Amino acid sequence: MWIGSAAKQIKGMNMQDLRVNGDRLWQSLMEMAQFGLTPKGGCARLAATELDGQARDLFVEWCKACGCSISVDKMGNIFARREGKNNALPAVATGSHLDTQPTGGKFDGVFGVLAGVEVLRTLHDNNIVTEAPMEFTVWTNEEGSRFQPAMQGSGVYVGRFDLETELNKTDVDGIRLKDELDNIGYLGEDEPGSRHFGAFFEAHIEQGPILEDQNKAIGVVRLGQGIRWYNVTIKGRESHSGTTPMYLRNDAMVASAHIIAEIEQLAHRYENGLGTVGFMQVYPNSRNVIPGEITFSVDLRNPDAEVLSEMDKVFTGFCQKVASERDIEIEIDPFWYFAPVEFNASDDVKAAAESLGYSHMDIYAGAGHDACYMADIVPTGMIFTPCENGISHNEIEYTSPQECEAGANVLLHTMLEANSRIAKEAATKALCEPAE
Known part of the structure; x- marks a missing residue:
């Protein structure tokens, strides 16, 4: 039975004094970084590669050492479960991802996973048995770099994406995600969405400069950015660069340049607007041939759903205008939309x-x-820690040992308080229900 606040659950210990081991957390981060370590000190550990498999294996090893049972679902998501006093209660969960960008850093995603491992180790070291169970997760392909879209594993888990559709996605070499998960030993059998969670928290580096600029140790994340991703294909006509006069060209590259410039201007016109082109393929990609076909990505973001919708209309309208004026074919595939999010467990993070x-x-x-x-x-709630100069998705990405320790301490106490609340709510409900 629940007997009071988190501070009273463990006899002889004031839970408010409980802290993670910051040195151990830092050593874990540096050890995990060896899988895909780059010459510049970053990480290249793409989803479902052998390196990703090795990182997953280490996570599993660490969790098993603390007495966790391990489950893997059909999307490759990993769940390490630490039993509580009452395992009928919904678990308090945390986690993030281990995959990186091709030139990523040591902290994006992996900090959230290992902050969770450090919470687990802290509970284990102090022989603390929480009332409700705790779960520690690794989500498949959050980055969306090798396989698209981003947040693929968690998207399947919550039902945003179809399992078989996503497992059959291929990378640029035509290699299927399902086969790669099988190759590294993480094509599980559990049905996605079958865990019994009562709350979820994710610790993460900010990936931006605001906390550092404001000299704050912790970001209490209230909203999640809305995102629209597009694949744009521009079809012109390749021809000789030395014999084709300018007025007779159907140059896909020039049309692309107009659109890319407009994306930057579009983002500037809206408060909190962001616009990025980060991927491009050029055909035939020859120095003295006018490009005949170009494919590139477009990433538009805004935390306001109505503003993001307006940005979408302006962007697609501009593409239609360029196609008409330049007598060129432009195809827009709006293949992913992620609506702005409100985190409704943010008060737990703030209180911690x-x-x-x-x-x-x-x-x-x-x-x-x-x-x-x-x-x-x-x-759900999120905990942000500062990120040096706001740099992320970059090999020089950095968050200090002290900042990592602070974020993990907040995660620890956030999870303990949520665990206590879940137990209290269950006890109250049981008292209010009539006896049979």
Whole structure:
């Protein structure tokens, strides 16, 4: 039975004094970084590669050492479960991802996974048995770099994406995700969405400069950025660059340049607007041939759904205008939309930061995260730590040992408080129900 606040659950221990081992967390981060370590000190550990498999194996090893049982679902998502006193209660869960960008850093995603491992180890070291169970997760292909879209594993888990459709996605070499998960030993048997969660929390580096600029230790994430992803294909006509006069050209590259410039201007016209072109393929990609076909990505973001919708209309309208004026074919595939998210367990994060004495501020998530999808189905919160110069998706990405420790401490106390609340709610409900 639940007997009071988190501070009273463990005899002889004031839970408010409980802290993670910051040195151990840092060593774990550096050890995990060896899988895909780049010459510049970053990580290249793409989803479902052998390196991703090795990183997953280490996570599983660490969790088993603390007494966890391990489950893997059909999308390759990993769940390490630590039993509680009452395992009929919904679990308090945390986690993030281990895959990186091709030139990624040591902290994006992996900090959230290993902050969870450090919470687990802290509970294990102190022989703390929580009332409700705890679960520690690794989500498949959050980055969306090798296989699209991003947040693929959590998206399948919550029902945003179809399992078989996503498993059959291929990378640029035509290699299927399902086959790669099988190759690394993480094509599981559990049905996605079958865990019994009562709350979910994700610790993450901010990936932006705001916390550092405001000199705050913790970001209490209230909103998640809305995202629209497009694949744009421009079809012109390739021809000789030395014999084709300018007025007779159907140059796909020039049309692309007009659209890319407009994306930058479009983002500037809206508050909190963002616009990026990060991927491009040119055909035939020859120095003295006018490009005949170009495919590129477009990424539009805004935390306001109505503003993001307006940005979509302006962008597609501009493409139609360029196609008409330049007598060129433009195909737009709006293949992914992620609506802005409200994190409704943010108050737990704020309370933990305040009780631990960390400076903090409300903030919104400019990037997509697995927690954004988990918010569909369970009370969810996010904890941000500062990121040096706001740099992420870059090999020089850096968050200090002290900042990582602070984020993990907030995660620990956030999860303990949520665990206590779930137990209290269950006890109250049981008292109110009539006896049979």
